[in-house]
Amino acid sequence: MAIELIPLGGAGEIGKNLNLVRYNGQMLIVDCGISFPGEDLPGVDLVMPDPTYLYTCRDEVLGILLTHGHEDHVGALPYILPNLPVPVYGTPLTLALVEGKLRERHPHADLRVVQPGETFQVGEIEVEVIRVTHSIPDSVAYALHTPEGAIVFTGDFKFDHTPVDGQRTDFHQLARVGERGVLLLLSDCTNVERPGWGESESKVSDAFYTLFAQATGRILITTFASNIHRIQQAFDMAALYGRKVAILGRRMEQNVEIALQHGYLRMEPDLLINSRQLDDYPDDRLLVLTTGSQGEPLSALSQIAADEYPRLKIRPGDMVILSATPIPGNESLVWRTVNRLIRLGARVVHEKIAPVHVSGHACQEELKLMLSLLKPRYLAPIHGEPRHQALYLDLARQMGYRDEQLFLLENGSVLRIEKGVASLSEPVPAGRYLIEEGVEGVPEEVIHDRRQIAREGMLIALVTIRAQTGELMDEPQLIPRGFEWHNEAQPDMAREAIRAVLDKMLPAELSDWDNVREEISMTLRRFCRKHLSRRPLIVPIVTEV
């Protein structure tokens, strides 16, 4: 029986992970994530893997395995599960976070808690749960054992020997899986461009010690709301230096509550104060934890930086620690926030000038160690762009792998392994599925219109035709938006061009409004290209009286 591995998201990109594994007509989904759109998708809220192919396999799907609780691995569940109500497997924290996200759209999901080290059976597939370290607690890799062989998903990982929660990667289990034999490894390769071995999450405390010792006023720390380790380090530091902690931002409040409930955060009960109490404490007795590490315009920190947050006004003496890295695409928002905070008088410390952040992804030597432990026959890096995937395959070649063992997958690729031999089959439909407020599946043409108008502007042409004669009533009205005429003569010239083309049309042609609209569009497109070097979106409106 063949095994098929089909990534629908996360292959050739960083974000929206979704992988399918099929064996003997039984399918498991590994991760179910979203991406956040960049400037090339104006107005779009979320990007999901196109679920079309997935839904055609509806009857085969036995369940969804989640490696960890980050949005790019779980964020599509609220959109997928209502259409595909299958069991969801994950570790306690992962499922606790997922439960909150599902409350609105799919409150009665079948969530099944699994523990690292555990093995369970889904259909003919034996699933092994392996603890790894990452920038969120309770992260795991999965080994999927089938009679044809095992597929291992590393999930997002790094090898942190001194994790904040003391829960190290299970090296022994990885070694056992490797000894038993791995047919195919799907590895994280996000940080493959970094040589050596990444710093431990615990290293961030060293930077915090120095900064807390230096601070004379309030300290604000922003980080990813899901980085419970980082939040723990901030709590510990506040306790040590006698500062109370206020949390700003709904997402961070929720995550702290969940993590406390499930025992993933430890602190004295009186450490936290309400953000309304900020003025009751002296500045050097306060730590504020806040959302907004990505410069999100509506976040608490962005409002503080814009001097528009009522409960907290920045003043000289305040220190802001940006304990996160800008996700590609967010750089300009993040640095705008930093620059505004500096202009308000804060000292701002960020990753570029002090070690206040470490990455959650494995560097080159860690990636090689995973390969050495698992010694898979076939290799396909995911969770990386082609530049990361290609470099990962170069590392594997240095370790002795041959080209026929290495696969650079794209979304929709079908990697089929039969009798121990892997090859690529005909790809399946894959792509992106755009979601915005109230609309799932925003058509690409709508995005195309938005982008064209944004770059080139738009020209509305209103033409009124007398019904009986087909002749033009009055002058055509031309309304430019997002561009301006170069001189006063141009609108007259453009109107004249419309009149000329309509004059040439026969009465029969004039009664076909689609045709009239098309002629007007073509005329104005040509006019704008020639006289304005511009390609505005043309919107012809024809009315009849």
Next chain:
Amino acid sequence: MAIELIPLGGAGEIGKNLNLVRYNGQMLIVDCGISFPGEDLPGVDLVMPDPTYLYTCRDEVLGILLTHGHEDHVGALPYILPNLPVPVYGTPLTLALVEGKLRERHPHADLRVVQPGETFQVGEIEVEVIRVTHSIPDSVAYALHTPEGAIVFTGDFKFDHTPVDGQRTDFHQLARVGERGVLLLLSDCTNVERPGWGESESKVSDAFYTLFAQATGRILITTFASNIHRIQQAFDMAALYGRKVAILGRRMEQNVEIALQHGYLRMEPDLLINSRQLDDYPDDRLLVLTTGSQGEPLSALSQIAADEYPRLKIRPGDMVILSATPIPGNESLVWRTVNRLIRLGARVVHEKIAPVHVSGHACQEELKLMLSLLKPRYLAPIHGEPRHQALYLDLARQMGYRDEQLFLLENGSVLRIEKGVASLSEPVPAGRYLIEEGVEGVPEEVIHDRRQIAREGMLIALVTIRAQTGELMDEPQLIPRGFEWHNEAQPDMAREAIRAVLDKMLPAELSDWDNVREEISMTLRRFCRKHLSRRPLIVPIVTEV
């Protein structure tokens, strides 16, 4: 007599440098640059410093000093000089590059060549030209000596002891200027976040040796078209490894021609071949130098990456070296190009995985050395965002400077020094001036419209009113662009809302079309916010029959 220093561009930002120095009613402009717009300015080609204040000082301006030939220091000349035809001073290569840029819009500029080491007089100001090293040859700093004291502009610089052209920074002249006394230093601070000392431009050759030795097929190198040093290293490497060089991209061809003419590039005459001859040589005998290091969509490299460049199709075995860094904002375009080249089979080597690029800006120890050499009384970092400026001032504090000696300027700031005491006066108008094909000074409202439409879409409402009675003819037409209705009932509901509001208006109100348009806009804005959670740009069109 007071000295005034007024940055109109480049203070609190990286890009579009333009500084004014005024002494006794005599004004010099130092640099005259542009920026390239990011995604927040869709459709805009260039951003220039707002010249309004500059033009009000028209009668005082005696000349423009250029530190080097990069666009962010010279690019606004074609727009400023026609309105302000003053002498332009610069080194030979800088003016040769400027001459080409001015050919179209201002061919008879008064360009005055100055040499590093030279001193010349403009009005009462004595200008000293000091050689520095940077990523373009013939870069200089300026010391402006006035009876009140000296102002030094470092220009963009690094301290490279082994520059490709052998022309080191003139440390002795800097030392002499420092001994004579510097009142105010305006320093580059772009790279202040990097500790230590930057690598020499010559270091890039080491990486090239390795890569040229490994390459079995064609080598493509892309870099900034103005990086003559880098181009020289590529030429040298090609000669050494027996490869012919073809140049793709008009800008690079032009710059190579100018540099050859003026003796800034050296090579054997038969090294260059025409890009039409590419097929006449075996792959391992070819080096292609190409534009497109920033992923510019129309560049040669972007076309090659899109497999749309007729004369060069990428095949496995080709190596592409990205010998440049993505300018902030260009990252996604650059990585898209890289990913496409990899998908076509090329090996792509870039800064993150091999030392194929070094920066042209000074790191922390270099910035401190400049301070030690010049020992200015006052300090104001420019060519950096507030985060860079603030960090630079921190370095100065570590060196013993006191707060009253340090200034964090913004565009429009007026730093006034009188009797040796510096202070900030009332700022002057400053900002950005947007240029696109055929339009200088694109209004900010046009940009606002474009951005709103891009994010939210647009709703056109066409309402026809009967002239005699003021009553609504037919149904209002609603045309959405860039968004879609959530369901079929919504357009009917929206039309009904328009009808309801018009019904309530008195005949007198209906005859005031501005009023009618405003009512329709308000109604539809409210409707869209409530029912679509969306704020499209509303374009009401009222016609009468």
